[in-house]
Amino acid sequence: MSESFRERLRALPDFPEHLPEFDPAAAPADPAELFRQWLDAALEAGVAAPNAFSLATVDDEGRPSSRMLILKDIDDDGWHFATSRTSRKGLELQANPHAALNFYWPPQGRQVRVTGDVVELSAEASAADWHSRPGADGSDNPDWQLYAVRPREIEFWQASHDRRHIRHRVVPENLR
Numbered sequence: 519m520s521e522s523f524r525e526r527l528r529a530l531p532d533f534p535e536h537l538p539e540f541d542p543a544a545a546p547a548d549p550a551e552l553f554r555q556w557l558d559a560a561l562e563a564g565v566a567a568p569n570a571f572s573l574a575t576v577d578d579e580g581r582p583s584s585r586m587l588i589l590k591d592i593d594d595d596g597w598h599f600a601t602s603r604t605s606r607k608g609l610e611l612q613a614n615p616h617a618a619l620n621f622y623w624p625p626q627g628r629q630v631r632v633t634g635d636v637v638e639l640s641a642e643a644s645a646a647d648w649h650s651r652p653g654a655d656g657s658d659n660p661d662w663q664l665y666a667v668r669p670r671e672i673e674f675w676q677a678s679h680d681r682r683h684i685r686h687r688v689v690p691e692n693l694r
């Protein structure tokens with residue numbers, strides 16, 4: 519690209535002037551609870567769709583692809599998302615049921631990364647998700663699938679202006 523585009527990119531601000539404090543030692547032990555706190559903070563700061571995340575999957579030759587999705591829930595099954603089984607990501611998950619999630623909330627300079635195995639949730643739960651989508655018209659979609667990522671590792675990342683960014687890594691209890 520042109521020199522001026524490179525300069526423009528380089529001159530863009532990275533994080534806002536005020537960044538929140540984050541003390542991992544004082545954070546809730548339950549990563550789902552900490553995630554909810556960070557999501558609420560993003561919402562209060564006016565982030566549009568703070569429940570949106572990038573989902574990375576790989577095909578059967580190990581080639582990655584990613585796209586944005588909406589988080590549907592977090593419970594004992596894991597971190598839920600829904601999509602069509604016949605989509606690219608649906609087919610990739612069928613061949614290789616592992617994924618990586620990434621949330622980013624610019625006003626706080628915060629990122630949350632989750633990696634883990636992916637399981638399919640029940641047909642009933644998938645249908646319920648399909649019917650509760652905005653714009654649902656009562657029609658069925660047998661290809662719609664609710665999935666859960668069972669975290670192997672979760673990393674809460676807090677930017678800091680002194681560049682000593684904080685990385686709080688949480689390994690779920692059952693894997694410790």
Ligand SMILES: Cc1cc2nc3c(=O)[nH]c(=O)nc-3n(C[C@H](O)[C@H](O)[C@H](O)COP(=O)(O)O)c2cc1C
Pocket residue numbers: 567570583584585586587588589599600601602605606607608
């Ligand atoms: C903010 C945002 C949220 C999205 N949420 C979903 C979602 O929850 N489920 C879904 O199937 N696609 C969602 N999409 C569309 C996907 O990013 C993607 O374009 C589509 O699912 C096809 O992806 P694939 O071809 O890699 O399977 C969303 C897109 C954006 C930008």
